[in-house]
Amino acid sequence: MGGGKYETQMCVIIIEDIFGKIVAKVMETILKESCQLATLMLKLKGQMTTVLIKKALTTLINFGFVTFNLDNNHRATYVADADQIQYVISAPRACLIAKTLYGPTAESICIELISQGRLTVSETIRRIKAADESAVWSDIKNAFGELAASHFLIRVPPVESEIYGCPQFVANFDPFAMPNAIMEKNETNSSELSTSDSNSRKRKADSSPEDADAGQYWRLNWVRFNGYLRDELIIDYLIGGESTATMTHLNVKREEGEEVPQVDRTQYITQNVAHLMFKINETRANPLSLENITASVTDLQRLVRENSLDLAKPDIELACQILVDESDGIVRKLGDSNGGLYTVDIRHAIRQICRHHCESLIREQFEGRAIRVMRLLESRHYLDEEQVEKLSMMSGKEAREMLYALVEEGYVFNKPVGRSTDFQPARTFYLYYVDLPRTVRGLVEYNCKLVRNLILRQRHERAENKALLDKDANVQPIIENIRQSDASEEEKELSIKEVEEMYLPGPDRAQLNRYRRSQATLLAAQDQSIRVLLAFKMFLTI
Numbered sequence: 272m273g274g275g276k277y278e279t280q281m282c283v284i285i286i287e288d289i290f291g292k293i294v295a296k297v298m299e300t301i302l303k304e305s306c307q308l309a310t311l312m313l314k315l316k317g318q319m320t321t322v323l324i325k326k327a328l329t330t331l332i333n334f335g336f337v338t339f340n341l342d343n344n345h346r347a348t349y350v351a352d353a354d355q356i357q358y359v360i361s362a363p364r365a366c367l368i369a370k371t372l373y374g375p376t377a378e379s380i381c382i383e384l385i386s387q388g389r390l391t392v393s394e395t396i397r398r399i400k401a402a403d404e405s406a407v408w409s410d411i412k413n414a415f416g417e418l419a420a421s422h423f424l425i426r427v428p429p430v431e432s433e434i435y436g437c438p439q440f441v442a443n444f445d446p447f448a449m450p451n452a453i454m455e456k457n458e459t460n461s462s463e464l465s466t467s468d469s470n471s472r473k474r475k476a477d478s479s480p481e482d483a484d485a486g487q488y489w490r491l492n493w494v495r496f497n498g499y500l501r502d503e504l505i506i507d508y509l510i511g512g513e514s515t516a517t518m519t520h521l522n523v524k525r526e527e528g529e530e531v532p533q534v535d536r537t538q539y540i541t542q543n544v545a546h547l548m549f550k551i552n553e554t555r556a557n558p559l560s561l562e563n564i565t566a567s568v569t570d571l572q573r574l575v576r577e578n579s580l581d582l583a584k585p586d587i588e589l590a591c592q593i594l595v596d597e598s599d600g601i602v603r604k605l606g607d608s609n610g611g612l613y614t615v616d617i618r619h620a621i622r623q624i625c626r627h628h629c630e631s632l633i634r635e636q637f638e639g640r641a642i643r644v645m646r647l648l649e650s651r652h653y654l655d656e657e658q659v660e661k662l663s664m665m666s667g668k669e670a671r672e673m674l675y676a677l678v679e680e681g682y683v684f685n686k687p688v689g690r691s692t693d694f695q696p697a698r699t700f701y702l703y704y705v706d707l708p709r710t711v712r713g714l715v716e717y718n719c720k721l722v723r724n725l726i727l728r729q730r731h732e733r734a735e736n737k738a739l740l741d742k743d744a745n746v747q748p749i750i751e752n753i754r755q756s757d758a759s760e761e762e763k764e765l766s767i768k769e770v771e772e773m774y775l776p777g778p779d780r781a782q783l784n785r786y787r788r789s790q791a792t793l794l795a796a797q798d799q800s801i802r803v804l805l806a807f808k809m810f811l812t813i
Contacts (some may be wrong), residue, residue: 277720279303282356284723288730289359290330293319297327301337301351311349334388335490345435354808358493359385360722360801363794365496369423376406376414380424381491389427389490392453393482412453415489419447421553425492452483497805502549504806505620508627509545509598510538537593540582544590547574548602548615561617561813568610584610599623618813625711625810628803632714633682637673640665641682644673645705648683653702674703681713711807718804725797729790736786739779746774 279302287295300306300314312324319327328349331337335355342348362385370378379399384390390398396411418424425447428440548566551574568587575582591613594602601620605612633641643663648654651662660670677683684706690698733740753766771780 275716275719277716277723278353281719281723281726282351282353284726285356285359286331286336288726290327293323294327294330297324298331298336298351298356301331301349302353305348305350307342307346307348330388339437341435341437347435347437355493357801357804358491358497360797361493361496361500361805364500364798365491365493368496368499369418372421373414373417376410377418379403379406380411380415380418384424384489384491389488391482391484391487392450392489393484395489396454408454416449419449419489422447422492422495424489425495427488427490429486450484450487455483456481500802500805501621501809502552504624504802505601505615505617506542506545506549508620508624509594509601510542537589540586541590541593543580543582544571544587545594547571547578548613550574561621563617564615565605565612566615567608567612570609572610621806621810621813622707624806625707628806629682629707629710629714633677636680637676640669641673641677644670644677645682648703649705649707653686653704655700655702659703678703682710684709708811711810715804715807715811718800718807722797722800722804725793725800729793729797732786732789732793736782739783739786742774742779743783746770749774 279299282302283295283299286298296315296318297311300311306314308325308328311328312321315324328337332339335352337349337351339347339349362381366378366381366385369381376399379402380395383395383398387398392412392415395415396408399411400406400408415424426444428442428444428446430438431441432439548564548571551566551570552564568584568591571587571591572584575587588611591602591604591611595604595613599619601616601623603614603616605614630642630645633645640663644659644665647659647662651658654662656667656671656674659665659674660667663670665673674683674685678685682705683703685701685703687699687701689695690700749770750767753763753770756763758766775783
């Protein structure tokens, strides 16, 4: 893995939070160095048994956190996938995206696949029906098909052969094609079995017919979800506010006759047009492609009709002009063909988002003058202390202190330039400059440390309030039974209050509410940190 110290620690903490310490220890060993099974057992000798190591490894492979391949000596080498581990933190937002676009059934499908790592379509339907008896299998199948068609779900490559004990996967297959037979049993095995071996446990297991789609496993396509998250980050930056998840407002219509203030109306139009520009990009094979998005007014009008939005052509043209004027060069007009041709520069957008986060951190740590120095160095590139002092209109002492502080925090870097070849201090001066990729690499580690600390804090608070949470878990079924009873509403409320007072007196309820507010704050901070981390990592791949 190419990550740093805190990225490794964050991944280990995530695994430990989900699977426990044994699996986390195996994960930590592979994260530090890719190795074969024999080497892994040697490194963990005395810490856990061989059986536990193999079970932990199987679990990690099942969830895609560890992959394997043959090295030059034909030995299976296990490699950790840190990005796949970090995607787990985005699971709640991924479920929200699925629910917003395709309904609660799609959310249930995502929850099952996240919790199990990979499942067949038949197994997924069976698990959802077991959890909710009212669920209709055809609805689940249709939701699964919609998620697969839009590439939010992807098939795991089937095994083709085996070389030196290492499975080889099929290279050419359609990873989004739904199986033809779902929830149908394969009866071929049972008809061939001999009745004389009916007492054999293995024969009994084989005699139960398996699903027709057995072996065709599916998992979440995190790349596709990250494409949506990236689009949300850019739209948030363009409209200057928090965007609702995955174009929710496209499906929200104004009440008939409802008056919309002019400012809100302009923002509503701009928000919708920005989302429509990215909706044009949905059919692209690679959702995380950094190619520019090109959209014409004619294309936007077509999408307006398809989504039944109340937007006329002048509204679209006004929104496009606003985006061109106020997007820092992210949205540009290319020409007048098809009513007007516009492009969204994805690379520039990601760079601007990273600059925005860097400047926000600098503003919190220092003050507005530090932003002025940063922008000056970024526009003029290499400057010495005297030039920074004059151009930033600061005193010599202030300029030096600011530069030293920025260098110490990793926002600004210096390059020694000697007037002679011996680089004597008296004949050497320093040029200051901004290297945004280098700064962002440091901020990736900072973000990983932040996420790690947030997870540890959540774990600590859960442990501190365990007794209280156990009480609440015992009370909730009682309250639910009261609500489902045939008593009047007044009697129900009175009974619920009596139960709460008995099991959770006032101080306990107040502490429980404080705990829930604290958890909500920590989860929101964790979600925002992951979004920023995604932007930083995308910037480093440009």
